[in-house]
Each structure stands twice: as structure tokens, then as C-alpha cells.
Amino acid sequence: MMNQTSIISDLILWIEKNLEQPLSIDHVADKSGYSKWHLQRMFKKVTGQILGTYIRNRRLTHAAVALKLTSKPILDIAMQYRFDSQQTFTRSFKKQFSDTPATYRRNTLWDLEGIMPPIVLNRTRFMLPEPSFVNFPEKVFWGITYRNNCSLNQLIQNNAVFRKQFFTDYLAKYFKNHKMLPDRIYTFMRTHSDKDHIDEQQIFYTIGLEDNSIVDNIHKYVNQGGLYICFKYVGIPSGFSDFMSQVYFSALPRLNIKIRAGDVIEIHYDHSNLTASSIVSEIPLMECDYCVPIIMKDDAGCL
Incomplete structure (x- = not known):
């Protein structure tokens, strides 16, 4: 029984x-x-x-x-x-x-207090490390912006699928002109509601570097910076969706913060084993900082 x-x-x-x-x-x-x-x-x-x-x-x-x-x-x-x-x-x-x-x-700021995560039994969930608070300066990057649509119910799961597709395309373009990737790759993700499809989100995902490397269809991208809360992820790529779910539905609702408008930044590290034929699903270990734009609740009245 x-x-x-x-x-x-x-x-x-x-x-x-x-x-x-x-x-x-x-x-x-x-x-x-x-x-x-x-x-x-x-x-x-x-x-x-x-x-x-x-x-x-x-x-x-x-x-x-x-x-x-x-x-x-x-x-x-x-x-x-x-x-x-x-x-x-x-x-x-x-x-x-x-x-x-x-x-x-x-409300332009998103207070996650009141968000209730699903109960998880019978398995050990990935334990989030303590977050850090970082003030990023406004900075210029050079990258490629990808776009896709998905339903709200599939936003987090599809985000991982899109990331794989986008990185595969980006790496193919990058390795046409370079042999090795730099130590850090930056991604900037933002979503918008779709007025033509009210149940869907438009996802914009920019993959870029700090220098103007020669990559097909590259463009200048300015990140506005500001205060971010950052969570470190080290694990297999397939576990990243569960990690994001815990960030939004478990960790952030317990903190004294509100999400503000701005890009979610991912800083990916250690690409020494990546080659032109690499795809994200084949990376044995993924290491990145996942950074969400925020404002402290105590400062919200100063806006």
C-alpha cells in the first residue's frame, strides 16, 4: 500500500x-x-x-x-x-x-509577498545559496537579440528550451571567427505581454559580450544597470528551470524586495570546454549568476 x-x-x-x-x-x-x-x-x-x-x-x-x-x-x-x-x-x-x-x-513594482509556491514532497529540492545584492553600472555590451513567444503556463519551462536554441545559434556564429570564448557571457532577458495574444508572453533574449567581437548580426546593447539580487547556480542545465521556479516562487517572496522594470541578467562562467559543435544540453556543468532587478521595499516610497 x-x-x-x-x-x-x-x-x-x-x-x-x-x-x-x-x-x-x-x-x-x-x-x-x-x-x-x-x-x-x-x-x-x-x-x-x-x-x-x-x-x-x-x-x-x-x-x-x-x-x-x-x-x-x-x-x-x-x-x-x-x-x-x-x-x-x-x-x-x-x-x-x-x-x-x-x-x-x-503597480510598476512587483511585490511578490503573497506568492505561494507549490508543495514539493518525496524529493530533495535544489537548495538556493544565499543571494548577494549588486549595483550594476550602466554598461554597453555587444550581442544578438533573439525573440520568441510562449504561453504563460510554459514560461519557465520554455525559457530553458529557448535558451538552448539561442545559445546554439550564438555559439555557431561566434566560432566562425574565434577559437575560444571569453570567461564571461552575458544574457539579458525581458518579457512583454502580447496585445495580440493575451495568454502569451513575448520573450526577448540578448546574448552578448563586453567587447565588440566579430559576430554576425551583432548590435550594441545598453543595460541600464541598477540594484540586482543575484543567485548563484552551479548544476546540470536541466535543473535550471527548477532553480528559476524556486527563485521566483520561494526565495523572492520571503525577502524585503520588489521587482522593478529591467532585464534579468545571467552571467555565464567557465566555457573552456565549449566548441563550435557544443549545445547547451551537452554542457555537463552550468555555472551562472542569475540576477533580478529589484528595489528594497524600504526605498520604494522614494521613487
Whole structure:
């Protein structure tokens, strides 16, 4: 017989895939095969959380991300995550995020307090190292900018796929004129909501160097700099998506910061083993600093 942790772990994975579907306690109990009373007791025992509250918090978290990263109407977002009216959605949203959905969307700074990560059982998650705070100066880089679209639900996973595609193209262009890469490669990522496709994000990803190296289609790129919070990642490339999820959904919501407009910067190190035929998935070890543009909450009133 499966132990309770395995049962609840499988159930959580199913809930995550079905947040836009009916998820009353009766629906979830039917899926689990247990009575709703037994299931709720088991869920609380294993996770320390109340099942119905967990589902609502996860739906509101997804709704908050949709408000900030898409142009989808608020009512549509409320309906997407199974709130029976915009009024009910607004009341629940304000309780979790201390702002109405409209105010939350309008704010130029993104306060992640209230974002609730999914519960993870049965496996050891990558432990994030302590972040550092860095003030980057405005600086000129030389690079190539790539662009793609993806749905909001696939933003983090597709980001890893796009990174592989973009790096493969960039490396092929670079090695036409050079034998070895420099010690550091910089990437600058920014996203914009797509007015023509309200469920999608436009991803702009610039790969560049500090010097004007001869690369096909290279252009000048100016990063505005400012205060960043940086997390170090050392691991296999396939683990980077889980790393990013933990940065945004676990680490940043606990800190006294707000995300401001600006590029997310990745600084990639140690490319001594890369060749013209290398692709990102073949790199045995990936080392980079992942830096998010922020402002301290205590300074937000000074803007």
C-alpha cells in the first residue's frame, strides 16, 4: 500500500495540472479514492496545510502572475481560475496580496509577498545559496537579440528550451571567427505581454559580450544597470528551470524586495570546454549568476 506522503505527492501534482478545472473537495476526493473527510485529514497531516486553502492560494498565485505578465482581462482571469464572479475574486485576491487585482496589475513594482509556491514532497529540492545584492553600472555590451513567444503556463519551462536554441545559434556564429570564448557571457532577458495574444508572453533574449567581437548580426546593447539580487547556480542545465521556479516562487517572496522594470541578467562562467559543435544540453556543468532587478521595499516610497 502506498504511504500517505506518496499519495499526497501524487495528488498535489494532479492539482497543479488542474487548477483551471473544477477542484471542489468532492472532486479532489473522487480523484484520490478516499472520503473527503479522510483526505482532508491526511493532507493536513502530511503538508501542514488545509487542502481547500492550498488550492485557493495556488490559484490566486497563478492569477497574480497572469495579472503581471499578460494583458488578459481581470474577469477572464477570475473565470479561468474558477472564481464565480469578479467580486469574489477581488475579495480573495486582496486578502492574499493586500491589493485589488486592478491595483496589483497597475503597480510598476512587483511585490511578490503573497506568492505561494507549490508543495514539493518525496524529493530533495535544489537548495538556493544565499543571494548577494549588486549595483550594476550602466554598461554597453555587444550581442544578438533573439525573440520568441510562449504561453504563460510554459514560461519557465520554455525559457530553458529557448535558451538552448539561442545559445546554439550564438555559439555557431561566434566560432566562425574565434577559437575560444571569453570567461564571461552575458544574457539579458525581458518579457512583454502580447496585445495580440493575451495568454502569451513575448520573450526577448540578448546574448552578448563586453567587447565588440566579430559576430554576425551583432548590435550594441545598453543595460541600464541598477540594484540586482543575484543567485548563484552551479548544476546540470536541466535543473535550471527548477532553480528559476524556486527563485521566483520561494526565495523572492520571503525577502524585503520588489521587482522593478529591467532585464534579468545571467552571467555565464567557465566555457573552456565549449566548441563550435557544443549545445547547451551537452554542457555537463552550468555555472551562472542569475540576477533580478529589484528595489528594497524600504526605498520604494522614494521613487
